[in-house]
Amino acid sequence: MNYKFAPIYFLLFFVSISFSQTKIKDAQSSYPVSYATVSFNNGNGLFANDEGEFVFTKKLYPDIDTLYISALGYKDLTVATSNLPNTILMDTETNALDEVLITAKIDRKFKEEKVKPYLDDDYYHCWLPTIESEIAVYFSNPDPALKKITKVLFPITLESKDWEKRKRSNADKKPFSTLFKVNFYNNDNGFPGKEIINRTIVFRVTEKDGDQFILDVSDEDIFIPESGVFVSLQVLGYTDDKGKLLSNKKYKEIKSNDGSIIKIPTNFRPLLPFTDKIPQSRTFVKRVFINGNQWTRFEKGSNFQSTLLQSGLNNYGIGLTYNVYKD
Structure with a gap:
């Protein structure tokens, strides 16, 4: 852009x-x-x-x-x-993070594990981000071993400048510079619950990052709770070339048949590819500014009218890298 x-x-x-x-x-x-x-x-x-x-x-x-x-x-x-x-x-909320896991520096040996992201370059398999929506993906904790998240891998889909050349790997991509916010939640009866870190983490994505953005969080001491963790993503808007958030127009105004004005959220790039390769439905979405900021599982039968769900694409395939510490 x-x-x-x-x-x-x-x-x-x-x-x-x-x-x-x-x-x-x-x-x-x-x-x-x-x-x-x-x-x-x-x-x-x-x-x-x-x-x-x-x-x-x-x-x-x-x-x-x-x-x-x-x-x-x-x-x-x-x-x-x-x-x-x-x-x-x-004013600060002193009890907002009363369940945060506080752990001293760990010098024990560990084994690195990785959950691979699900990549897709098909435009029709993608979620178009708006600032009203936050997407959270659940990761279970398979055993009692201590696990520290070191990297989060966010799949993105790039768009070719020339639509006819969109399937070519060497096609020129449309430029963008977009700021995202990431958060980590505990598991509250199968839904995203309280935040597990007391810091806002943002990162900027451009077309130069390729088909996935790798966010290094190894300095954050984010440990996976026993009941699993939710990793969320939310677009904040476009930035200038230095990463400063711009005062983007967040809504398109459309006049309805009765003359009233309806505000439609603006879509921001990059696109986020969804997949049908994950057997469980582990992606959740909330409309940040409406419905009491409540999470809903992204699946058929929910409140979402989405062509993604109609095609069986019900999960955003975030990847993780984490250290599993030995006793």
């Missing part, structure tokens, strides 16, 4: 942003709360950037009177949009 702007347009964009940015900060430290979720409670919302900044004006969102703000490790916050302050302060 081309992020070059003519100088005059860039100036207008900068001026507009400078008068409409709101910053979210930690109430105790005054540090920015990076990538906080800002929900409109109508099925739509947006995310703050790494500096805790987001853009909200009544001109952009005339029908929104309240913001619902949440972030990992902080108490949820409700803020009126009338006279929206330049700075919003959030």
Whole structure:
């Protein structure tokens, strides 16, 4: 994607942003709360950037009177949009991670194990990411041995610039630069439960990463709970060439037959390939800004009307590399 702007347009964009940015900060430290979720409670919302900044004006969102703000490790916050302050302060949630496994540095011998990702370059086998959706994949824990996740392998599908050449491995790919957020949850009766790390992890993906992005989390001390772990992925939006989250237009506005305006979430690249090669249904999806932020298993009979499910493609095939420590 081309992020070059003519100088005059860039100036207008900068001026507009400078008068409409709101910053979210930690109430105790005054540090920015990076990538906080800002929900409109109508099925739509947006995310703050790494500096805790987001853009909200009544001109952009005339029908929104309240913001619902949440972030990992902080108490949820409700803020009126009338006279929206330049700075919003959030208080930490002291008991949010009371079940986190805390382990000292491990020097024991280990064996490296790997769950291979499921790759696919077929456009029609793919999920089109939107900022309203988070995808979580379950990994069981087969035995009591201590296991530390070191890498997560996210399959992605690249699109050829020339549709007629899409099946050629050497075809030029459409460029993109997209920021994702990853999270790790414990198993709560078969559904994603509490977060098991107290840090927001984001990473940028471009077409140069090929058909999988390998995220190294070996420094994070993420241990697989006895009942298994959920690994989730959520798109935050496009970035500039330095990885800074842009104030992308998150929704397309379409006029319905009765004259009302319907907001349709924008799709972001890259595409995420789904597979029918996994026997169990272990992929879960939630609409972050609607349905009470509740997880739903991605399978036939659920609330999702998806061509993927109609084709039997009900799992996103994330891969893992982890260390299994010996006694």
